[in-house]
Amino acid sequence: METTLVYDGTFDGFxxxxxxxxxxxxxxxxxxxxxxxxxxxxxxxxxxxxxxxKANRVWAGLKKKMSSNELRRFYYAFLSENPTVETxxxxxxLYVFASTKNVASxxxxxxxxxxxxxxxxxxxxxHRMEAFVRFKLTKDVIYFANxxxxxxxxxxxxxxxxxxxxxxxxxxxxxxxKYGIYYDLQTTELISLELDANFDPSKTSSAIFAPIExxxxxxxxxxxxxxxxxxxxxxxxxxxxxxKRYWKYLSEKQ
Amino acid sequence: MSFERVQEKLxxxxxxxxxxxxxxxxxxxxxxxxxxLGDASASGICHTYTEDxxxxxxxxxxxxxxxxxxxAYCVTRKSNDIKRAAFKVQEVVDLTINFYRRNYIExxxxxxxxxxxxxxxxxxxxxxxxxxxxxENFNGYxxxxxxxxASDELMREAGLYADRLSVNIEIPTEKxxxxxxxxxxxxxxxxxxxxxxxxxxxxKNEKKLIKSTPKYAPAGQSTQMIVGASGESDMQIMYTSxxxxxxxxxxxxxxxxxxxxxxxxxxxxxxTPVPMLRENRLYQTDWLLRFYGFNIEEILNEQNQSxxxxxxxxxxxxxRNLHEFPVDINKADKRMLARIPGLGMKSVxxxxxxxxxxxxxxxxxxxxGVALNRAQYFIVCASNQFERRDLTSEKIKGLILxxxxxKYTAMLSNQLNLFG
Numbered sequence: 001m002e003t004t005l006v007y008d009g010t011f012d013g014f015x016x017x018x019x020x021x022x023x024x025x026x027x028x029x030x031x032x033x034x035x036x037x038x039x040x041x042x043x044x045x046x047x048x049x050x051x052x053x054k055a056n057r058v059w060a061g062l063k064k065k066m067s068s069n070e071l072r073r074f075y076y077a078f079l080s081e082n083p084t085v086e087t088x089x090x091x092x093x094l095y096v097f098a099s100t101k102n103v104a105s106x107x108x109x110x111x112x113x114x115x116x117x118x119x120x121x122x123x124x125x126x127h128r129m130e131a132f133v134r135f136k137l138t139k140d141v142i143y144f145a146n147x148x149x150x151x152x153x154x155x156x157x158x159x160x161x162x163x164x165x166x167x168x169x170x171x172x173x174x175x176x177x178k179y180g181i182y183y184d185l186q187t188t189e190l191i192s193l194e195l196d197a198n199f200d201p202s203k204t205s206s207a208i209f210a211p212i213e214x215x216x217x218x219x220x221x222x223x224x225x226x227x228x229x230x231x232x233x234x235x236x237x238x239x240x241x242x243x244k245r246y247w248k249y250l251s252e253k254q
Numbered sequence: 255m256s257f258e259r260v261q262e263k264l265x266x267x268x269x270x271x272x273x274x275x276x277x278x279x280x281x282x283x284x285x286x287x288x289x290x291l292g293d294a295s296a297s298g299i300c301h302t303y304t305e306d307x308x309x310x311x312x313x314x315x316x317x318x319x320x321x322x323x324x325x326a327y328c329v330t331r332k333s334n335d336i337k338r339a340a341f342k343v344q345e346v347v348d349l350t351i352n353f354y355r356r357n358y359i360e361x362x363x364x365x366x367x368x369x370x371x372x373x374x375x376x377x378x379x380x381x382x383x384x385x386x387x388x389x390e391n392f393n394g395y396x397x398x399x400x401x402x403x404a405s406d407e408l409m410r411e412a413g414l415y416a417d418r419l420s421v422n423i424e425i426p427t428e429k430x431x432x433x434x435x436x437x438x439x440x441x442x443x444x445x446x447x448x449x450x451x452x453x454x455x456x457x458k459n460e461k462k463l464i465k466s467t468p469k470y471a472p473a474g475q476s477t478q479m480i481v482g483a484s485g486e487s488d489m490q491i492m493y494t495s496x497x498x499x500x501x502x503x504x505x506x507x508x509x510x511x512x513x514x515x516x517x518x519x520x521x522x523x524x525x526t527p528v529p530m531l532r533e534n535r536l537y538q539t540d541w542l543l544r545f546y547g548f549n550i551e552e553i554l555n556e557q558n559q560s561x562x563x564x565x566x567x568x569x570x571x572x573x574r575n576l577h578e579f580p581v582d583i584n585k586a587d588k589r590m591l592a593r594i595p596g597l598g599m600k601s602v603x604x605x606x607x608x609x610x611x612x613x614x615x616x617x618x619x620x621x622x623g624v625a626l627n628r629a630q631y632f633i634v635c636a637s638n639q640f641e642r643r644d645l646t647s648e649k650i651k652g653l654i655l656x657x658x659x660x661k662y663t664a665m666l667s668n669q670l671n672l673f674g
Contacts (some may be wrong), residue, residue, distance in 0.1 A: 220353065
């Protein structure tokens with residue numbers, strides 16, 4: 001009979017599930033985020049409380065089996081929020097622990113290959129956000145950007161933006177997942193925001209943003225237009241590189 | 255700064271700079287220091303793409319489009335009747351900083367028309383970079399154009415502030431240069447390139463002894479050639495390119511399909527399509543040389559002076575060298591795997607990893623992402639199914655073209671008419 005382990009949606013929560021599955025020697029097991037959980041018709045379910053120590057033990061165990069690059073793939077893939085990612089990861093973990101040599105790059109194994117594809121998707125989305133974040137200067141001198149990425153990549157962005165914008169306050173907010181990261185010139189923290197009901201993320205309201213902000217947006221738009229070569233127009237390629245779903249937050253595409 | 259004036263200048267000087275195709279912002283190792291602004295150590299980022307599908311990664315502008323030269327292929331040539339403008343040093347600095355803070359760009363790519371003299375122009379370019387680095391503590395990417403004929407002292411200084419320097423050769427052959435840009439000579443292009451090359455070698459040696467040696471052009475040098483303006487062959491272009499890669503340690507050579515901008519009878523007329531497909535084949539060849547271990551003589555030689563437009567250069571090579579195939583996916587070395595049509599270096603990497611665990615068959619190759627429609631005629635794997643017929647090159651080419659759809663199909667029929 002299948003057991004469903006319900007966890008809180010965090011990576012540590014998932015790793016705690018893996019620990020539990022090994023500890024209880026569960027044969028048929030699946031893991032599901034509590035937000036998506038529905039009581040199964042058959043089988044049993046159990047709520048798993050996240051325990052840092054158990055999560056750390058699983059992570060440390062994986063670490064012994066592979067390089068740090070390969071290890072990172074497991075975290076990246078998890079952030080994809082793919083509906084079957086728990087199964088993919090769990091199957092890959094079973095395979096890794098069952099093998100005596102390092103199999104984390106055995107792309108002939110379906111789970112490892114699937115994991116590497118999810119990793120690639122998340123990595124690409126992270127890179128896109130590093131490119132597509134457009135900061136707008138607010139009246140209280142914070143550079144503010146809103147995004148709505150396909151995957152939960154905000155935790156992966158912290159490092160990149162900290163290194164780059166060390167001398168300005170900035171805030172990147174994920175509208176889809178309703179949390180942001182804020183850098184106050186010293187440290188970067190996760191925050192949640194109460195956005196005003198009238199706040200339109202695709203506009204630059206003069207109530208919130210600095211007057212000079214609109215001028216630079218205009219210059220950027222002009223630059224974007226001037227640097228295009230009309231006789232080489234290739235909209236298919238353009239849309240392939242900048243898919244339409246990202247346009248709403250790109251000032252040059254407004 | 256006055257918004258309207260800067261806006262007008264930006265429109266003119268961005269428009270004039272757009273024919274320079276270099277957009278790279280990678281290859282540097284400049285990190286953020288003293289909690290300043292910017293970091294150029296990561297891989298390059300394209301912040302957006304124009305409607306022609308080209309990457310926008312740097313603020314690419316001319317300092318001025320006033321120019322004392324009259325090169326036929328150039329839109330800012332002296333005799334062309336266009337609006338002229340010039341930025342002040344501070345205006346470029348302000349634009350760069352403010353664009354960078356909003357995450358629009360990775361940095362600045364500053365070029366210029368030549369006004370007064372080469373040194374006078376180069377001095378202004380260096381002044382912008384210096385101000386960004388020393389006054390604004392800007393650690394983003396800076397690409398400066400080396401002005402042909404600029405003095406060694408200025409080139410030395412430029413490299414201290416810039417990540418990359420480039421001189422565009424533009425015309426691949428000396429004969430073409432004489433015809434289209436009679437006031438310029440090859441030696442003027444070579445001089446700053448030579449100086450920068452030597453400084454980079456010097457820097458690398460000193461760095462080994464003294465760790466605090468100031469950085470010198472960490473992202474190296476690049477150049478650009480115009481394709482299709484002076485009747486040169488693919489072989490001439492790629493041999494020139496190869497020469498510059500080998501002798502000047504260039505990081506990149508860019509190929510820019512000529513966009514007709516003049517009614518000069520020495521050049522393709524306005525309305526002639528940009529040779530984008532040919533440009534693409536040249537880039538593919540460039541990649542084969544730099545990443546796939548090919549020698550230029552294998553791809554272009556006296557018998558084959560131009561690249562096929564309907565198939566990629568690797569497939570072209572394979573069809574001329576059928577005696578090297580079929581290759582066993584489970585046994586071949588990396589060099590030979592990289593030579594199989596339909597395999598990129600990422601697939602090669604995955605195959606090398608995956609075959610350590612098991613013999614790979616067609617299903618494995620397919621899920622790894624190999625383009626089997628091309629590769630199938632050239633490989634055997636762990637399967638008793640493989641191409642048994644003794645096919646000729648023409649036959650294989652026909653089968654591949656029949657079973658594949660190229661994004662260039664429409665353009666291909668057009669261009670074949672042009673060149674045929």
